[in-house]
Amino acid sequence: MASLFPSFLRLTLLLTLLASPTFLLYPVCIVSALDDELSVTDFDLSLFHQDYSPPAPPPPAPHPPSVSCEDDLSGIGTLDTTCEIVSDLNLTRNVYIEGKGDFYILPNISVYCSFSGCEFAINVTGSFSLGENASIFAGTFELVATNASFGNGSTVNTTALAGSPPPQTSGTPQGIDGAGGGHGGRGAACLMDKEKLQEDVWGGDAYSWSTLQRPWSYGSKGGTTSKEVDYGGGGGGRIMLVVDRFLEVNGSLLADGGDGGTKGGGGSGGSIFIKAYRM
Numbered sequence: 001m002a003s004l005f006p007s008f009l010r011l012t013l014l015l016t017l018l019a020s021p022t023f024l025l026y027p028v029c030i031v032s033a034l035d036d037e038l039s040v041t042d043f044d045l046s047l048f049h050q051d052y053s054p055p056a057p058p059p060p061a062p063h064p065p066s067v068s069c070e071d072d073l074s075g076i077g078t079l080d081t082t083c084e085i086v087s088d089l090n091l092t093r094n095v096y097i098e099g100k101g102d103f104y105i106l107p108n109i110s111v112y113c114s115f116s117g118c119e120f121a122i123n124v125t126g127s128f129s130l131g132e133n134a135s136i137f138a139g140t141f142e143l144v145a146t147n148a149s150f151g152n153g154s155t156v157n158t159t160a161l162a163g164s165p166p167p168q169t170s171g172t173p174q175g176i177d178g179a180g181g182g183h184g185g186r187g188a189a190c191l192m193d194k195e196k197l198q199e200d201v202w203g204g205d206a207y208s209w210s211t212l213q214r215p216w217s218y219g220s221k222g223g224t225t226s227k228e229v230d231y232g233g234g235g236g237g238r239i240m241l242v243v244d245r246f247l248e249v250n251g252s253l254l255a256d257g258g259d260g261g262t263k264g265g266g267g268s269g270g271s272i273f274i275k276a277y278r279m
């Protein structure tokens, strides 16, 4: 990866996964020099028919207190020296990990934080590594570290694990037309019932009002075609990597929307934000 970029240029890599009307997801990738702010918000944002202006975002919630390496994560060591996760973890609540040391998830280990919207956040002064073939499943994965490496065959998978929409938005299509999830705007549905107007069959609306320069939104859920069963695919989750020095990614970072199938709309993709001195 490193040879693709001038070596000492500070890079900001933004990937925003945008959803099409129902099932297809188009990743959009923007690479820019750090101090050269993108001007995407300068485009003419005149509202489309039946669209609306978004409300102001609520302030971010504070982090919970940090967990401990041995007691809470069954790891070896301490967060202020070196903490190694040596066995699979099944988390049942949001976890925030903070320390002045290194944090390593060893090869083959899986960390499941796999309920919708589960947040797994790591903030260490040293290095982070996700070993070969190791995986993390979470709604939100947030990493702040000096160096970080993601081994061969490793996965950070937030697919279809989006949390609840923020206040003031519905997030999910309201009717039973099986519309798709939305992201920066509303998802659409094919108008098959001639008795209905297009505005009655809109898909999900935006899940939050994060900027394109720093995407931090969940994807929204797809609609269902049944009153009883929810067939909609889940929205994609959020991944943020902020690495002060060196980042090496040989694995996959996924924030896709979940599939809907023939009875529901697909979820929309979530957000991936990567910032590193060198990657």
Ligand SMILES: *[C@@H]1O[C@H](CO)[C@@H](O)[C@H](O)[C@H]1NC(C)=O
Pocket (backbone or CB within 6 Å): 090, 091, 092, 112
């Ligand atoms: C994690 O724990 C929950 C609750 O105990 C259980 O329902 C789920 O199957 C477990 N998942 C894995 C991957 O072990």
Ligand SMILES: *[C@@H]1O[C@H](CO)[C@@H](O)[C@H](O)[C@H]1NC(C)=O
Pocket (backbone or CB within 6 Å): 107, 108, 133
């Ligand atoms: C990882 O798991 C695979 C298959 O389960 C096994 O063959 C391999 O030896 C394991 N590697 C390590 C380092 O434990």
Ligand SMILES: *[C@@H]1O[C@H](CO)[C@@H](O)[C@H](O)[C@H]1NC(C)=O
Pocket (backbone or CB within 6 Å): 063, 098, 099, 123, 144
């Ligand atoms: C990371 O931890 C430091 C303290 O070690 C704190 O000042 C900083 O705000 C934390 N950053 C994030 C993004 O949580």
Ligand SMILES: *[C@@H]1O[C@H](CO)[C@@H](O)[C@H](O)[C@H]1NC(C)=O
Pocket (backbone or CB within 6 Å): 125, 126, 127, 146, 147, 245, 246
């Ligand atoms: C980060 O990586 C660089 C290059 O490998 C190394 O010189 C430096 O000591 C590392 N820093 C930390 C905190 O691990």
Ligand SMILES: *[C@@H]1O[C@H](CO)[C@@H](O)[C@H](O)[C@H]1NC(C)=O
Pocket (backbone or CB within 6 Å): 107, 108, 132, 133, 153
């Ligand atoms: C990782 O998985 C690959 C392919 O399944 C396997 O060849 C390799 O030995 C695994 N590595 C480890 C450390 O288990």
Ligand SMILES: *[C@@H]1O[C@H](CO)[C@@H](O)[C@H](O)[C@H]1NC(C)=O
Pocket (backbone or CB within 6 Å): 149, 150, 151, 152, 248, 250
């Ligand atoms: C990533 O892959 C490159 C070669 O493809 C290898 O040199 C490097 O050691 C790998 N790094 C990690 C962290 O797996």
Ligand SMILES: *[C@@H]1O[C@H](CO)[C@@H](O)[C@H](O)[C@H]1NC(C)=O
Pocket (backbone or CB within 6 Å): 132, 152, 250
């Ligand atoms: C990662 O895979 C590459 C080839 O894809 C191989 O050259 C490299 O040695 C591997 N690195 C590790 C640490 O297994």
Ligand SMILES: *[C@@H]1O[C@H](CO)[C@@H](O)[C@H](O)[C@H]1NC(C)=O
Pocket (backbone or CB within 6 Å): 155, 157, 158, 159, 160, 252, 254
């Ligand atoms: C990621 O998670 C989704 C949903 O659980 C799953 O369908 C997909 O196979 C996973 N992908 C990888 C590479 O683990």
